[in-house]
Amino acid sequence: MVNKTQLEKLHIGEQWVDALNETFERFGIVTHAQQASFIGQCGHECGNFKVLEENLNYRAETLMKLWKSRFPTLEIANEYARNPKKIANKVYASRMGNRDESSGDGYRFRGRGCIQLTGHANYYHAGTACGEDFVINPDLVATPKYAAMTAGWFWNTHKLNQYADARDYVSMTKKINGGTIGLNDRVKHISHALEILIA
DSSP states (O other): OOOOHHHTTTTTOOOOOHHHHHHHHTTTTHHHHHHHHHHHHHHHHHHTOOOOOOOOOOOOHHHHHHHTTTSSSSSHHHHHHTHHHHHHHHHHSSSSOOOOGGHHHHHTOOBBBBBBBBBBBOOOOOOHHHHOOOTTOGGGGGSSHHHHHHHHHHHHHTTTHHHTTTOOOHHHHHHHHSSSSTTTHHHHHHHHHHHHHHH
C-alpha cells in the first residue's frame, strides 16, 4: 500500500492515497513492480494525476493529422476546430458503444480518469465492475476515487500485472495506448515510483 509521504515524493497529491490503495486492493495490484507500473503509466497518461479529462481543443490542422478519415479537408476540419464537444461527438460517434454524432455520446463518454476511459461500452463495463453507474453519471470518472478505479478495471481486464512483473514496459504501453507513445517518460515515471515504493 502507498502512503502520503511516498506520494509526496512522487509529486502526487494526498487525495490519491485512498483512491490508489482501494484500487490496488480491489484489482489485485499488489507487488511493488505492479504498483509502480500502475502509478508510472497513470502518471504519464494523466499529467501526474492532475488532468482527469481529455483535452479535445484542437486546431483544424491538428484534427486533419489525428483523424484523417474524419477530417479529410480543411473546410470540414474548420467546422469543428476549437470546439471540444463537437469534436468528441464526431470522432467517437458510432464506436465503443456510442450512438451517432447527434446523440452527444462522444462528448458524454469522452476520455476521463487516469487511463482515459472512453466510450459508452467502457463506461458501462467499468461502472459494473466498480459498483457505480458511470453511464448515468459519467463525471464520477473524473474524481480521484473513480479515476483510479476505472484505471484499475482497465489494468485488470488487460492483464497488465504480468507485464509489470516481467518489466515489459513496451508490451504494457502498447496495451494502454495502442503504440509506444511516450515510452521513455512512462519508464522514467515507473522507475521513480519503484525507487520510492521499495525505499
